[in-house]
Amino acid sequence: MGKYLPTRQVPAIELEKAHQIPKGWIAKHSGVEYRHYANEAETCAYMGARALEEALQKAELVFEDLDLIVCASGSFDYPIPHRACWIPKEMGKLEAGIPCFDIDSTCLSFITALDVVSSLLDGKRYRRIAIVSSEIASKSLNYKDWESSSLLGDGAAAAIVALPNDGDSSAVLNANMQTFSKGVAHTIVRAGGNIAHGRDKSIVDEAFTFDMRGRELLRLVMQITPPFVKNLFEPLDFEVKDLDLCIPHQASKAGLKMGQRLLRLKENQFFSHLETHGNCIAASIPMALYDAIEAKRIVRGDKVLLIGTGAGLSIGGVVLEY
Amino acid sequence: MGKYLPTRQVPAIELEKAHQIPKGWIAKHSGVEYRHYANEAETCAYMGARALEEALQKAELVFEDLDLIVCASGSFDYPIPHRACWIPKEMGKLEAGIPCFDIDSTCLSFITALDVVSSLLDGKRYRRIAIVSSEIASKSLNYKDWESSSLLGDGAAAAIVALPNDGDSSAVLNANMQTFSKGVAHTIVRAGGNIAHGRDKSIVDEAFTFDMRGRELLRLVMQITPPFVKNLFEPLDFEVKDLDLCIPHQASKAGLKMGQRLLRLKENQFFSHLETHGNCIAASIPMALYDAIEAKRIVRGDKVLLIGTGAGLSIGGVVLEY
Numbered sequence: 001m002g003k004y005l006p007t008r009q010v011p012a013i014e015l016e017k018a019h020q021i022p023k024g025w026i027a028k029h030s031g032v033e034y035r036h037y038a039n040e041a042e043t044c045a046y047m048g049a050r051a052l053e054e055a056l057q058k059a060e061l062v063f064e065d066l067d068l069i070v071c072a073s074g075s076f077d078y079p080i081p082h083r084a085c086w087i088p089k090e091m092g093k094l095e096a097g098i099p100c101f102d103i104d105s106t107c108l109s110f111i112t113a114l115d116v117v118s119s120l121l122d123g124k125r126y127r128r129i130a131i132v133s134s135e136i137a138s139k140s141l142n143y144k145d146w147e148s149s150s151l152l153g154d155g156a157a158a159a160i161v162a163l164p165n166d167g168d169s170s171a172v173l174n175a176n177m178q179t180f181s182k183g184v185a186h187t188i189v190r191a192g193g194n195i196a197h198g199r200d201k202s203i204v205d206e207a208f209t210f211d212m213r214g215r216e217l218l219r220l221v222m223q224i225t226p227p228f229v230k231n232l233f234e235p236l237d238f239e240v241k242d243l244d245l246c247i248p249h250q251a252s253k254a255g256l257k258m259g260q261r262l263l264r265l266k267e268n269q270f271f272s273h274l275e276t277h278g279n280c281i282a283a284s285i286p287m288a289l290y291d292a293i294e295a296k297r298i299v300r301g302d303k304v305l306l307i308g309t310g311a312g313l314s315i316g317g318v319v320l321e322y
Numbered sequence: 323m324g325k326y327l328p329t330r331q332v333p334a335i336e337l338e339k340a341h342q343i344p345k346g347w348i349a350k351h352s353g354v355e356y357r358h359y360a361n362e363a364e365t366c367a368y369m370g371a372r373a374l375e376e377a378l379q380k381a382e383l384v385f386e387d388l389d390l391i392v393c394a395s396g397s398f399d400y401p402i403p404h405r406a407c408w409i410p411k412e413m414g415k416l417e418a419g420i421p422c423f424d425i426d427s428t429c430l431s432f433i434t435a436l437d438v439v440s441s442l443l444d445g446k447r448y449r450r451i452a453i454v455s456s457e458i459a460s461k462s463l464n465y466k467d468w469e470s471s472s473l474l475g476d477g478a479a480a481a482i483v484a485l486p487n488d489g490d491s492s493a494v495l496n497a498n499m500q501t502f503s504k505g506v507a508h509t510i511v512r513a514g515g516n517i518a519h520g521r522d523k524s525i526v527d528e529a530f531t532f533d534m535r536g537r538e539l540l541r542l543v544m545q546i547t548p549p550f551v552k553n554l555f556e557p558l559d560f561e562v563k564d565l566d567l568c569i570p571h572q573a574s575k576a577g578l579k580m581g582q583r584l585l586r587l588k589e590n591q592f593f594s595h596l597e598t599h600g601n602c603i604a605a606s607i608p609m610a611l612y613d614a615i616e617a618k619r620i621v622r623g624d625k626v627l628l629i630g631t632g633a634g635l636s637i638g639g640v641v642l643e644y
Contacts, residue, residue, distance in 0.1 A: 076516065100636065205521050
């Protein structure tokens, strides 16, 4: 895996000063001590390419070893073309011919992509697949909404997914996803698509920003999570309590707290870096997975759950042996 | 399959009058006699849902029979959440729980989605998968650029992909995709993402519209198509000339002409409805497939090639037995 964080770290105090937020409010309510904001040069493609370069280096592979590049993100540099084709461009691989497409389930994009590409790996057409999640949330923040604007951050991570070597038992053990459209507008950016087009100068600024209804989200998540998790573990020969580590989407302080409680996991079974990263949309789960691996909170053979909810509203999970 | 066309038909003469284009220019250069433009009620989700309803009806299925809904489009109603979760909403299925995610390779999205979901079908987790391609190009046209603005149109199509019944030999026989990032900016919408954000009121209107470099595109497509097609047919026991029908992306009049010539296909082996639909981004291929099936130009057992190039620049193809 590889990871890229924007060079600019933005502490809570800076946001509190700039946006007339009471001192200490962010630490208390959003729980994010600092997050990172991309500068003009740090585009989604730039950050994703740097993360992929690290992932390739760690896997002792070169770009040309890849059979597919999947971008798995919610935000994007350009409406057209899609995200993934900018990665070879950023890496100077203009004529590589490696197929590039996007998988988008907003915050869950990395989970969905991992689930899908693990089904594609056949050792022939696909032997090594790169997933790149690279997100810029900072340009779509509404600072009148303290909760979401102090929560979201930018960042990128990449993973190389391959068939295990002989004797290696790494595998996706089970995966699932469910979408409940009654929550489709609980997290939304209203303008920028065909409904409220960017060229229409009469559209108010707030319409281009994240609108998150925290309470409605939590209520729906609380309702759908237990049956989803029960179903996810049903075919497995171990239970949630036997997990070595759960890596949840870094949705929010309240969301993480509720998730840990719903899954009945101990502190050391539940990973969070919300305090130092914020919620980086689809990049949160792979960045947290990267950090957990680097900190040796996960070692080969461990049973790991990646789980999250995302705009849609969807819930997704992958149980894997690392 | 199902299809939805916006109720408003826009003939060439209407565009010529409205945008000071010389009379007869569009027929001669873009070859599109009329195209369809969505009205305010005809969103991507609305059109996609109507197409999916027809597909379900033709397949004698109900919504709840689906195991997955994949939206495969280049344009979108909202930047967040992703496209597919709006389909159950539009169909009044708010609590269905059917997973919904997007696959985006711009114009090739339907081909990529068909390729991917045919690998996912396992008769257990996935028995019936819906692919929905629904596009609105009309809101992103630059009428100063006669070529692209007279070429693009709106529309939607949906397909239900399932394992064949006993004795039925329908199958994806081979599929492939290649991306050449040296053409990444040959088809582009520059503004509306993180690079040039919609909330920045100083961005010029043209930046939010399609910018297509026709000549550069054709040159690159001409170069990459022959080896791609050779490779695609290499493992098969028949050749391009044995195809019952080729359904190309309805890229442009010149693109279609070149495609037919490069593939050396006879008139009756090559499908086009460009004159009456224009180029509808990713919806073009499935809408053309729908029309070919309805017109009985394809019957069960036929060998069919879906092929196209899309922004990225990518080339993709699926060889199937219908």
